[in-house]
Amino acid sequence: MHQHNQFDLFTTRRFLPLFITQFFGAFNDNLLKNAVVVLINFHGMRMLGLSPELMIQLAAGLFILPFFLFSATSGQLCEKYDKAVVARLVKVLEIGIMLIASLGFWLNNGVILMSTIFLMGIHSTLFGPLKFSVLPQYLQPQELVGGNGMIEMGTFVSIIIGQIAGTLLVKADPTHITIVTALLLCAIVGYLSSRQMPPAPSAVPDLKVDWNFASQTWGMIAQASQSRPVWLSLLGISWFWFLGAIYLSKLPTYASDVLHGDETVYTLLMTLFSLGVGLGSMFCERLSGRKVELGLVPFGSIGLCLFGIDLYFATPAFSATELTWYSFAQQAAHWRLMVDFLLIGVFGGFYIVPLYALMQSRAPADFRSRAIAANNIMNSLFMVGSAIFAATLAHFKVSIPHVLLIAALLNLVVAAYIYTLLPEFLMRFLVWIATHTLYRIHQEGLERIPEEGACVLVCNHVSFMDALILAGAVRRPVRFVMDHHIFRIPVLSFIFRTAGAIPIAPAKENAELKTKAFDRVAEYLEQGEVVCIFPEGGITRDGDIQPFRPGIDDIIRRTPVPVVPIALQGLWGSFFSRKDGAAMMKMPRGIWSKIGLRVGQPVPAAEASKDALEQKVRELRGDWR
Incomplete structure (x- = not known):
């Protein structure tokens, strides 16, 4: 074609x-x-x-x-x-x-x-x-x-x-x-x-x-x-x-x-x-x-x-x-x-x-x-x-x-x-350099993300680069909900703060931070923004998609908006993934690696649930981890 x-x-x-x-x-x-x-x-x-x-x-x-x-x-x-x-x-x-x-x-x-x-x-x-x-x-x-x-x-x-x-x-x-x-x-x-x-x-x-x-x-x-x-x-x-x-x-x-x-x-x-x-x-x-x-x-x-x-x-x-x-x-x-x-x-x-x-x-x-x-x-x-x-x-x-x-x-x-x-210029430059130096991204279905209005993106979580790859690919500014430990990584922290990312922690670790995160998500969605969440709750340790947690259900119930499923492919085994040990603690496998980013059809809020969204992300990812 x-x-x-x-x-x-x-x-x-x-x-x-x-x-x-x-x-x-x-x-x-x-x-x-x-x-x-x-x-x-x-x-x-x-x-x-x-x-x-x-x-x-x-x-x-x-x-x-x-x-x-x-x-x-x-x-x-x-x-x-x-x-x-x-x-x-x-x-x-x-x-x-x-x-x-x-x-x-x-x-x-x-x-x-x-x-x-x-x-x-x-x-x-x-x-x-x-x-x-x-x-x-x-x-x-x-x-x-x-x-x-x-x-x-x-x-x-x-x-x-x-x-x-x-x-x-x-x-x-x-x-x-x-x-x-x-x-x-x-x-x-x-x-x-x-x-x-x-x-x-x-x-x-x-x-x-x-x-x-x-x-x-x-x-x-x-x-x-x-x-x-x-x-x-x-x-x-x-x-x-x-x-x-x-x-x-x-x-x-x-x-x-x-x-x-x-x-x-x-x-x-x-x-x-x-x-x-x-x-x-x-x-x-x-x-x-x-x-x-x-x-x-x-x-x-x-x-x-x-x-x-x-x-x-x-x-x-x-x-x-x-x-x-x-x-x-x-x-x-x-x-x-x-x-x-x-x-x-x-x-x-x-x-x-x-x-x-x-x-x-x-x-x-x-x-x-x-x-x-x-x-x-x-x-x-x-x-x-x-x-x-x-x-x-x-x-x-x-x-x-x-x-x-x-x-x-x-x-x-x-x-x-x-x-x-306007630090957004510098932030986008760092994202652009990182994603275009390290990866060749095969993109499919990006036009399915609405040009206007609020929506939630849900994606599998494979590596520490996932948010940067999505930020570099999606036309609209994306507000990421991410683990507070990742949010504080040097250099990346500047990018995440500039992009309006939302640090979150499990309730048993920091209940107040979790509550603040969900409040900020609701504020962004009410303002017509795009919010991205990794519903697995953390980066995969075995390459498989982990069960989605109920946080996505809470978000949609509080602010009903369309949900767009996304799957990242080919990142398992990269320097920033947890294959064969801790991330970023092993020899890089090379630069300009080919990876995939597939976007599914938006799911209306009334039909969105963690189980249904997990199934769609699994189908989008297929066998390419």
Whole structure:
């Protein structure tokens, strides 16, 4: 049977037209911006007597400014009106902007071209909340990470093509006719594809649009900050664009002044960075198991830090002769630097895609577009802060390699701060590393766990890793009821506490702790949470499933909710099981072992009993212990 994956989305009308519309819009953004940057940095185009570096910074600022000015309005429009209709109107605007850009290229007029960069910033400001807020309407929950990954991949592939095309067409065609033709054709294709987007009805059609951008900007940010996961996702994404803005703004000068390359070297480095982000974004679905996996966020930030720092040490000595991309790539001294740019992009993709998916999944449906608009506002503020930061360092004559090193070191500090605010990110990272390093998990029936509402998971208990394996596999946060001795194991204790696990003890050992545990279970279930219990009462000592204890009957009787049976397979004999003696006191049998996780159909509360649930778990496990 075909295993569905993110590429299957290209066969659906609910995704392909959106992807094409987004792809060609991003291509036009980058074709226009890069052509102007190349004209400034390598072909002497000037405006108002400004230096090339200041003109490039100005171009970046003009593109960012509309995100700050118009994001609040854009978020309201995408909330109030059908998003497919808004997309068509935005694409009509793009065609008009490309006509103005055509005039600027024909006259070689810096003022007109800079103005069109500002106008394309408005275009992107209007389209940004739309493309991200429409994904949860078009896609199933299990498709959200893959859909975001494909959108990010498409965006950065379009950046690559736009960067290359902008460089080559400026160099090959001094009349700029080919650039003008490409800009107009892509705008028209984008409009035609937007007409194929399915309806995406408004969540709040009665919303009254407030045109006061200042009050709405503050209101949206304030409302977004009320949800801790949304707010910290927003901050994490904004910090990524702070770093990205430094790299993008410094890269032309880095290529020409530090590496002594021509415009094709700049394009090569941009291509490697963009290709990396695209690859990282595309791999997110496979690495996350088609769910919002927060563990990839610390993984991505660590990679950004390490390879950002290594980039400083990989920067070669100044070349006496100007290099083309081909002569640059031929020199072995440059290979490490090229790998660094590629991997900075890859880990950037790992970092940003789960954050976008988390923001979309946790933001209320009637605020989703405005939450994404708030994200765009914060992104713009961080990018402006990035420009000020870079300009300040330039004023003090800090070299570009040192600027990039300082940015990478700052990322260490910011990442540590974010993970102290939301330890769930770090907890998920530890779970992800543990489960993906030690095991290959064959999963079956995970879709049977309800996406919403309270339920209880019951599972056989084979090893000290059982809770981590389930936490890493289940899409929703799971509150585990576990033996208080296991709960206090060093390192694992941090994970269990962060995940809201519930320590429990037998009544004869600690009756008060047992009572508190059952009270907390009831509270979690009344709040619509997922609770997991190992009804055997302890880890098996012989590999067989032990009789279920009556605690599960007490839980369901007190709070009647569906019960989902789960069976773990293949863990008996592992380092963390009790086969051949105490767990974790024998030689490991190897890493990346194949294990199974099978989920049965939910059992209604009225039919759930310890004996019936034990039988179902036994059937699910079969003979594979």
